[in-house]
Amino acid sequence: MHIPDGFVSVPVAAATSVVSVAALGVALGRSKDAFGVRRAPILGLTTAFIFAAQMINFPVAGGTSGHLLGGALAAIVLGSPWAGALCIATVLIIQAVLFADGGITALGANIFNLAFIGVWVGWSLTQTLHRLMGGSKSRLPLASGIAAAISVVVAAICAALQLAISGTANLGVILPAMAGVHILIGVGEGLITGGVLAYLVKARPDLLPGNDEEQIRSWVVPVVSILLIAGLLSLFASAWPDGLEKVAEDTGFIDLAEQIRISIPTPFADYTFNENEGIGTSMAGILGSIVCFGVAWGIAQVVKPKNA
Amino acid sequence: MRKFSLTLRLQLSLIIVIGAAFLKLNAWYWLCGYGIIALCWAVSLRVPIRKLTGLLGLELIFLSFLALPLGWERASFLLVRSLVCLLTMNSFLLTLPPHSFGIALKGLPLPRALKETLLLAGQYLEILLGEVTQMQRSAKLRGLNGVAGWVRYANASMIGALYLRSLDRAERVYAAMIARGYNGMLPVDSTLRIKERFAVVAMGILAISLTVASYQLALS
Numbered sequence: 001m002h003i004p005d006g007f008v009s010v011p012v013a014a015a016t017s018v019v020s021v022a023a024l025g026v027a028l029g030r031s032k033d034a035f036g037v038r039r040a041p042i043l044g045l046t047t048a049f050i051f052a053a054q055m056i057n058f059p060v061a062g063g064t065s066g067h068l069l070g071g072a073l074a075a076i077v078l079g080s081p082w083a084g085a086l087c088i089a090t091v092l093i094i095q096a097v098l099f100a101d102g103g104i105t106a107l108g109a110n111i112f113n114l115a116f117i118g119v120w121v122g123w124s125l126t127q128t129l130h131r132l133m134g135g136s137k138s139r140l141p142l143a144s145g146i147a148a149a150i151s152v153v154v155a156a157i158c159a160a161l162q163l164a165i166s167g168t169a170n171l172g173v174i175l176p177a178m179a180g181v182h183i184l185i186g187v188g189e190g191l192i193t194g195g196v197l198a199y200l201v202k203a204r205p206d207l208l209p210g211n212d213e214e215q216i217r218s219w220v221v222p223v224v225s226i227l228l229i230a231g232l233l234s235l236f237a238s239a240w241p242d243g244l245e246k247v248a249e250d251t252g253f254i255d256l257a258e259q260i261r262i263s264i265p266t267p268f269a270d271y272t273f274n275e276n277e278g279i280g281t282s283m284a285g286i287l288g289s290i291v292c293f294g295v296a297w298g299i300a301q302v303v304k305p306k307n308a
Numbered sequence: 309m310r311k312f313s314l315t316l317r318l319q320l321s322l323i324i325v326i327g328a329a330f331l332k333l334n335a336w337y338w339l340c341g342y343g344i345i346a347l348c349w350a351v352s353l354r355v356p357i358r359k360l361t362g363l364l365g366l367e368l369i370f371l372s373f374l375a376l377p378l379g380w381e382r383a384s385f386l387l388v389r390s391l392v393c394l395l396t397m398n399s400f401l402l403t404l405p406p407h408s409f410g411i412a413l414k415g416l417p418l419p420r421a422l423k424e425t426l427l428l429a430g431q432y433l434e435i436l437l438g439e440v441t442q443m444q445r446s447a448k449l450r451g452l453n454g455v456a457g458w459v460r461y462a463n464a465s466m467i468g469a470l471y472l473r474s475l476d477r478a479e480r481v482y483a484a485m486i487a488r489g490y491n492g493m494l495p496v497d498s499t500l501r502i503k504e505r506f507a508v509v510a511m512g513i514l515a516i517s518l519t520v521a522s523y524q525l526a527l528s
Contacts, residue, residue: 004371005329006386028421041482044428045475048436051429053467090425097325098397100371100390104329192467199468207475 001069001152001159001182002095002110005103009166016162017108023116024089030082042207043083046074051091058188066185069114069155072122072148073193076140077200077207081123088115109162113155122151137201140208145194149186156182314408315415316504317353320511321400322416324349325393327515334385335522339392342518346392350399363398364391407431415500432478439474 008016031043050070057065070091075084089111095101102110125147126140133139160178164171200207312320328342350360371390376383404412410427418426443466500508 004386005389006333006382024422025419028419031421040424040428041432041478042475043425044482045432045436045471045478047425047429048432049471049474052433052436052440086422086425090422090429094426094429097322098401100367100394100397104326104393196468196471200471203468204472 001114001156001185002092002102003106003113003159003162005105007103007166007168008106008109008162009168012162012166013105013108015108016112020089020108020111020116023085024111027082027086027089031078031080031086039078039083043078043087046077047087047090050074050087051094053192054091054095066182066188068189068192069118069148069152070193071114071118071155072126072144072151072189073196075119075123076126076144076193076197079208081119084119084123085115088119109159113158113162117158118151118155121154122147125150137205137208140201141194141198144197145190148193149183149190152186152189153179153182156185312353313500313504314404314412315500316507317400317403318412319415319500319508320349321396323508323511323515324396327519328389328392328396330519331389332522333382336385338518338522339385339389342392343388345514346395346399349396353399353403355399355402359402360395360398363402364394367394428478428482431481432474435477435481436470436474439470439477443470443473 050068050073053068053070055067057067069088071084071088074087075081078084078087092102092107092110092114096104096107096110122144126144129143129146130140133143156178157175160174161171163169163174168174197208324342324345328339328346331338331342368387368391372383372387409430413423413427413430416423
């Protein structure tokens, strides 16, 4: 998923570079704990390990191959998404500068997609799923495997959006294509991440973050759960009409609703975006959740007592 | 080859690569300029030709899979530009004395923590490859001969075992580095001399001129 030179436009490259440099600065500050006698070898070795693992492509369907991205794995082994992001960003810098794997002009976009989106989605989902599964270490491989698979798909969707904004490809074409291929690659990512962690849980459980170490803040679990429901489970929603619509169809007044829709267009009609079913439904669900949260938060700010 | 310090070599290589990467698409004349600079760089470093061509061929085959679907015109420019970048960086890497990447890295204007991660990743890659070789040998001794046998043997647990074995060695190496005076950076002086600084500035100006000129030509 490394975007090469020439795929992203100058504004997209510049914007993603600015965001990535800022985030990298924060990551360097937040992962100071990773640079000590105890943790520095783990950070260095994990970086080297993921670099080596990314060189090994495994075949997926349709004559395509994929490789481990390792964002979720790095974050879990290092016990911090900031250190994980730093690890993946270092791998991407080495690959772009020394091996021309991923463009130098697209380095910002690649770091944004893989080192920040990939790592943070993988880490947040792992924490959420792990907690929902009971929180024991034996469940960590399963939670991280699922999270790693989803993180690959989310990173691919980000890359597709950047390519569409750059004018390289049409959104309607690139989005389903990228998501489709990366679902298969995500399965491989999930299996490898889960398998490696299953081994580490058995052989060196002290390496993995324990119950007393960095815990995810209380707000992350509900937020990620909402995004999971709105973004992922919404894809499996039934396309059949609801009770009222069914009655309206049967009794012949459904056309009235259609006439109103034509005269008052809405941006996410029928929970789709840009006439894109599937991914469009997810995007509409996530945007809707964010808007609902924003409105509710705004109301709460207005009505709460001044001294609260 | 001796006349260039490691820090200077890395900085000049990076200037050429970054300058070429930012060239305007289809600015062939300016790319030729970078190509000549890269060739001169490879000759002056006396890079082993056979190793270099083998490495370039392998990397270009991989890159062509990515670039060719974009159409011949665009792909050919991207591939030639990648060839220039790879020629420059491979010339640097292939003439680098063993375990000296950290010395070259020290002179780069990057955050210390990032340089430490890059340095350790480079050091530990050798450890990782060493462990892979040992595990391959062990697999062969157990009767898993050939690539097919090795692939059958490789699974997620195996990758986990590789990680742990490498980590044990990496921790020992790190403890030894600390004992020898390592404190996040190698204890060597990697500041550029005045002549070297002049060379870096001159190359920087040349690279900026070539890259900016490629855009001005496109505008006019």
